Amino acid sequence: MSSFARTLNFTSANEDGASELAALALTADDHVLCLTASGARPLDLLLGQPAQITAIDINPAQNELLRLKIAAYRALGDDALYAYLGLAPTRHRLDLHTQVSSHLAPASRAFWESRRRAIAGGIWHSGRWERVLRLGAAGTRMIRGRSIDRLFDAATLDAQASLWRDHFDDGVWHGAVRLLSQRWFWTHLIGEPGGAFLPPPAESEARLTRLFRRAASSIFFRDSDFAALLFRGRHTAGGALPLHLRPENLGRVRKHLDRLTIAEAGLADLAGTGLGPFTAFSLSDFGSYCSQPDYDACWRGILASARPGARYCERVFMNPVTPSACLAAPIVPDMVRSAALSRTDRAIIYDIRCGHLAVPA
Incomplete structure (x- = not known):
């Protein structure tokens, strides 16, 4: 796990943000907890215009990737953004990176300076x-x-x-x-x-x-x-793209970037981080990496940091683990919505679990 937790494992997008937005029904009062991964879901969720999104990951490289993408949105126009990420051809990607770097903190700038080959090839397809x-x-x-x-x-x-x-x-x-x-x-x-x-x-x-x-x-x-x-084998600017990179959404994402914060943390540790409480959780397929005890520990962290009635959206890929009986009571699934979203989710390989958390006030 140590190598996997230090390298860029996911750099593009392989989930459907529309399902997340439909499951969570975000409002201007929401504070969303979102797993970072490639950064696609946190950026997609900005389109729901919640008050705040906190993106967490135990892998610092994935958090640095999200910081890089945020910097690219701030530094570049639409066409240059596509070219820089690797969604359109260019011979000037490293020149564009100079502009992007000016929007990065020194530590993040140093992180990407040692990965110029990935930048030059287009970071979107480098994971x-x-x-x-x-x-x-x-x-x-x-x-x-x-x-x-x-x-x-x-x-x-x-x-x-x-x-x-x-x-x-x-x-x-x-x-x-x-x-x-x-x-x-x-x-x-x-x-x-x-x-x-x-x-x-x-x-x-x-x-x-x-x-x-x-x-x-x-x-x-x-x-x-x-x-x-x-x-x-790849995405292109003229093809199917995640929500945050569709041309009609680029300006809306840029407008709300300040609502997104990033932290290195895991779900099991949420109660002690002071990052919450949260009214919505975008959990991706964290169960794919969990034994039953680890999965239960993650749900304890989620429940401990949730406001009453908080909504959740979880994806199930290959490991169909479910919470142990001692944890299941406050996790209230919406079976009808889960089935409907699973059927129409454009990421194909997932089943969706969504619902709300009946935790005490």
Whole structure:
């Protein structure tokens, strides 16, 4: 876990901020606790215009990435922002970085000075997860070829579902999913500590197969920034993007950057940090990295720092862990909304759990 907790593991976006905003229904009075990861969700949540967002991560590199993205928003215009991040081509990325650096604190400036190669290549696609997806997309392109373009160009959901069934949901796909469901693949090849908590391969394979079949008939893959990474290996300024990078939202995000603060902390430690209390929690898939005791400890921290009635949104990827019975009572799920958001979430690979926290005043 030590290497994973020090390097840039996620640098782009593979979640759907629209689901988070729908689940949390933010207001101008909210103080949101959000896990940092790539910084995409904290920036997406600014569009809900809460009073404050506190982004936390135990990995200082991920927090530095969010600081860099905030600085890029402040320093650059729209086209330059896309070019700097790596969403559009440019030969002047390091020159743009000079402008961005002027908006960084000295410690953050030094952090990125030692990573100029990642900056020059476009920080958006430089993470561990992004490299894995890029390799996978190259393999998919060799096998599926023009079927990918046809999938992204489908005129209707019925047509897309038919294309998925006839050209993707086959033995080759199932074999790839089966490989991805092996613990050794995640822990030894990718270096992902969450692989230690995967359920049996047959269970993981069945779940991922179900999720992609569901997505093929409920969302357009061309509108999914995760699908762009999975099948094409990268994001572009003219393609599907997370909410905070869509052209119509750039100005709104810039306007509210001061509402976002960053701290190094973990969910289990929230009660002792003084960062709360919080009225909303954007939790991503933290359970993917947790044993049952660690998962319960995280929920204790969440509950201890929550205001009565606080809303939460959690994502479930490969490890479907749930709170132990002794913690479950104040965690009140909204099963109808959770199911609806899971069905329409453009990140495809997650189930959504959302609801409210019935903690005492």
